[in-house]
Amino acid sequence: MLSGSDFLSVQDLEKREVLELFRRAAAFKRKPLGTCLRHKTIAMLFAKPSTRTRVSFEVAISHLGGRDIYLSAGDLQVSRGESLGDTARVLSRYVDGIVARLFKHEDLLALAEYAAIPVINGLTDLLHPCQALADLFTIQETFRKLRGIRVAYIGDGNNNVTHSLMHACTLLGVDLTIACPDGYQPLERVSREALQNARSSGAELRIVQDPREAVKGADVVYTDTWVSMGEEAEAREREQAFRGYQVNSRLLGYARKQVKVMHDLPAHRGKEITSEVMDGPASLIFQQAENRLHVEKALLSLIYG
Ligand code: CP
Numbered sequence: 001m002l003s004g005s006d007f008l009s010v011q012d013l014e015k016r017e018v019l020e021l022f023r024r025a026a027a028f029k030r031k032p033l034g035t036c037l038r039h040k041t042i043a044m045l046f047a048k049p050s051t052r053t054r055v056s057f058e059v060a061i062s063h064l065g066g067r068d069i070y071l072s073a074g075d076l077q078v079s080r081g082e083s084l085g086d087t088a089r090v091l092s093r094y095v096d097g098i099v100a101r102l103f104k105h106e107d108l109l110a111l112a113e114y115a116a117i118p119v120i121n122g123l124t125d126l127l128h129p130c131q132a133l134a135d136l137f138t139i140q141e142t143f144r145k146l147r148g149i150r151v152a153y154i155g156d157g158n159n160n161v162t163h164s165l166m167h168a169c170t171l172l173g174v175d176l177t178i179a180c181p182d183g184y185q186p187l188e189r190v191s192r193e194a195l196q197n198a199r200s201s202g203a204e205l206r207i208v209q210d211p212r213e214a215v216k217g218a219d220v221v222y223t224d225t226w227v228s229m230g231e232e233a234e235a236r237e238r239e240q241a242f243r244g245y246q247v248n249s250r251l252l253g254y255a256r257k258q259v260k261v262m263h264d265l266p267a268h269r270g271k272e273i274t275s276e277v278m279d280g281p282a283s284l285i286f287q288q289a290e291n292r293l294h295v296e297k298a299l300l301s302l303i304y305g
Pocket residue numbers: 049050051052053054123131264265266
């Protein structure tokens with residue numbers, strides 16, 4: 001159960017816990033305030049930039065009666081070599097939880113190991129589980145069901161957003177097809193975990209190369225940046241590799257007529273997605289961004305309730 005625990009991966013949750021979380025998220029969307037963080041302080045330890053994760057968590061914490069302290073990793077002694085373990089041990093004596101955005105997933109695991117308080121993954125190079133929860137909540141809200149929905153993910157398969165989406169879709173029985181170029185497939189370990197989930201939920205997971213094949217019959221087409229934070233040095237090579245993977249109206253022509261489009265943001269308009277699609281009637285993108293707030297309140301209420 002989530003109460004008092006870390007949330008580092010979608011794999012930390014059972015299906016029924018996610019469904020309870022979605023029920024709470026819908027309730028917070030109707031009635032935004034709560035009290036579960038009264039007299040509690042949450043540290044926001046960020047080593048990478050953030051708009052949505054930072055602001056949605058800060059607002060969520062405040063709406064639940066708590067307060068947050070934003071800690072840019074560059075301002076902490078970790079920037080001078082203090083270990084994350086020692087940082088976690090010290091923070092545990094001051095605050096009630098840590099939302100962390102780090103580069104290496106192993107660093108997050110070290111932080112969680114030494115922290116005596118709950119640690120929430122606000123994104124690592126490997127996973128972005130809070131994003132995936134908000135994404136699946138958005139799909140449920142839009143289609144009024146999860147089972148039988150078909151999602152096509154177009155772009156970088158070896159990516160934090162893709163990996164957590166694989167965990168979440170397969171846990172909840174949503175069919176997922178990923179179209180990515182050779183050399184950008186999801187990490188083998190994540191594929192194995194997702195296939196294991198799929199065996200229990202009945203979801204279908206496919207990895208293909210052709211984006212048209214992936215979007216055929218899709219209810220949702222999802223994409224993310226081709227160049228994630230920390231990959232800037234590979235930008236040119238990646239833009240070359242992902243040419244042909246843009247989500248545009250031509251590609252959507254191969255999907256269902258009522259297809260919806262998702263993107264975790266920030267988007268690079270004209271690269272992985274066109275402005276026409278982002279701002280068009282199929283876009284769930286800003287509803288999806290809003291839902292980060294409601295879903296994070298639900299998550300905090302399960303951990304601290
Ligand atoms: N989607 C997302 O996590 O956005 P930020 O990087 O702005 O937090």
